[in-house]
Amino acid sequence: MRLVLLGPPGAGKGTLASFLNKELGIPHVSTGDILREEMKNNTSLGQEVKQYVESGGLVPDEVVIKLIENKFSSDCAIDKGYMLDGFPRTEVQAKDLDALLNDLQKPVDQVIYLDASLPVVIKRLTGRRICRNCGAIFHMKNNPPKEEGICNECGGEVYQRPDDNEETIQTRMDVYLDNTKPVIEYYEDQGKLKKVDADRDSQEVQESLMKIFNGDR
Numbered sequence: 001m002r003l004v005l006l007g008p009p010g011a012g013k014g015t016l017a018s019f020l021n022k023e024l025g026i027p028h029v030s031t032g033d034i035l036r037e038e039m040k041n042n043t044s045l046g047q048e049v050k051q052y053v054e055s056g057g058l059v060p061d062e063v064v065i066k067l068i069e070n071k072f073s074s075d076c077a078i079d080k081g082y083m084l085d086g087f088p089r090t091e092v093q094a095k096d097l098d099a100l101l102n103d104l105q106k107p108v109d110q111v112i113y114l115d116a117s118l119p120v121v122i123k124r125l126t127g128r129r130i131c132r133n134c135g136a137i138f139h140m141k142n143n144p145p146k147e148e149g150i151c152n153e154c155g156g157e158v159y160q161r162p163d164d165n166e167e168t169i170q171t172r173m174d175v176y177l178d179n180t181k182p183v184i185e186y187y188e189d190q191g192k193l194k195k196v197d198a199d200r201d202s203q204e205v206q207e208s209l210m211k212i213f214n215g216d217r
């Protein structure tokens with residue numbers, strides 16, 4: 001299955017991708033995770049993108065497009081399908097992605113648009129915590145780690161992303177509305193978009209997804 005997960009910050013793209021990866025084994029490709037890994041390792045790319053990521057702005061198109069090109073040309077796991085999370089985020093990225101995937105004969109099958117409202121995403125993102133080691137996602141209220149600050153999955157340190165504060169969340173939301181909303185129309189015009197109400201709890205969102213995959217709606 002070849003999927004794109006679209007939606008505002010905090011809509012639940014990473015949470016859903018983790019579920020689909022466990023359930024269906026679809027490889028998960030998150031540009032946000034790749035960029036944070038580069039920052040953690042203090043590579044030259046990590047240093048270049050840090051200011052954009054931490055302020056909630058977009059990393060320049062040419063930088064993220066190159067990352068995706070490298071990923072798709074070097075990772076054989078992608079032959080089993082893919083789930084893109086956080087990419088494409090601009091119309092330029094969407095068009096370049098189509099060109100790349102057409103060349104590789106691996107076009108996108110479906111685009112899942114997780115539609116979530118601002119008050120919901122603010123609550124989710126301000127309460128989110130992430131494992132520094134394995135990337136497991138928690139929420140201080142809905143899904144806290146069993147032991148404070150420690151990951152249930154691997155025992156790694158659980159931390160709060162620096163861009164998960166109210167001011168930066170608002171910037172990320174504005175950036176999303178200006179840049180990523182047109183991507184939704186782009187895929188709608190291709191007849192590939194499926195919209196899911198992502199304000200609901202995780203289980204309901206997952207059930208809607210499975211219905212879409214089973215062709216029930």
Ligand code: AP5
Pocket residue numbers: 007008009010011012013014015016031032033035052053054056057058059060061064085086087088089093124125127128129137138139140142143172198199200201202203205
């Ligand atoms: P990225 O990491 O992609 O961040 P994002 O798009 O802002 O999305 P998030 O990871 O914040 O949210 P999510 O939808 O995955 O939510 P999650 O599942 O964690 O990008 C970060 C930055 O990198 C960008 O700002 C930009 O600078 C840069 N970047 C990345 N890609 C780029 C690109 N293509 N071009 C340019 N720049 C790029 O869930 C959130 C919380 O809610 C969790 O605590 C979770 O437990 C909880 N939760 C999830 N679903 C539910 C539910 N249904 N009910 C209750 N709680 C839920």
